[in-house]
Amino acid sequence: MKKVVHILKGDPFSWKSHEALRVATATAINNETYFICIRDGVYFLTKWESKRLGIESLEKFKETLEFINLTLIAEEESLHDRGILKTELTFNNVRIMNSEDIKNLIHEADFLFVW
Numbered sequence: 001m002k003k004v005v006h007i008l009k010g011d012p013f014s015w016k017s018h019e020a021l022r023v024a025t026a027t028a029i030n031n032e033t034y035f036i037c038i039r040d041g042v043y044f045l046t047k048w049e050s051k052r053l054g055i056e057s058l059e060k061f062k063e064t065l066e067f068i069n070l071t072l073i074a075e076e077e078s079l080h081d082r083g084i085l086k087t088e089l090t091f092n093n094v095r096i097m098n099s100e101d102i103k104n105l106i107h108e109a110d111f112l113f114v115w
Contacts, residue, residue, distance in 0.1 A: 001069075004033045005109040008041035017044045018055050020115035025061060027111075028070035034109075036102055038075040041115075042082060045074055047090045062091060073097050073105075 006024040008017055021044075024035040037045050050057055065072070072094045079086075079096065086096060097105070106112060 002031045002110040003108055004028075004031045004111045004113070005106055006033070006035045006113045006115065007106075008035070008037045008044055008115045010040045011115075012037075012041050012044035013048060013050075013053055013055075015055055016115060017041070018050065018058075020113070021058070021061055023113065024070060025064055025068060028068040031069065033068075033070045034073055034105060035070060036073040036075065036097075036105070038078050038099075038102070040078075040082075042074050042078045042084060045072065045089045045091055045094055046084060047088060058090065065091070065093065071095060073102065075099055075102055 004027045006020055008020050011017060021035060024033055027033045072091050074094050074096055076096050076098045
């Protein structure tokens with residue numbers, strides 16, 4: 001099993017962020033996969049209405065997460081800088097990690113995708 005890291009660092013309210021999660025979900029079927037949101041990417045994990053922007057709802061991803069090996073991570077410093085509290089995140093199982101721990105996770109990765 002390979003360790004795969006996907007990093008969403010910006011453009012959180014777009015098809016790109018939605019596609020990033022779709023690809024991460026696909027890689028998580030047979031790999032240890034991490035979907036890390038940093039900088040403005042942390043807004044992707046908040047409670048926003050994707051359908052208002054013409055983007056498919058994230059609800060089915062929430063259900064899928066129970067059955068695959070995908071870990072959602074938000075960078076602690078990015079949340080703090082934007083005033084986002086853990087209670088404002090739409091996914092209940094988001095791990096909050098500091099930037100140093102995220103760097104270590106990236107260095108351990110077999111594959112890295114940046115969105």
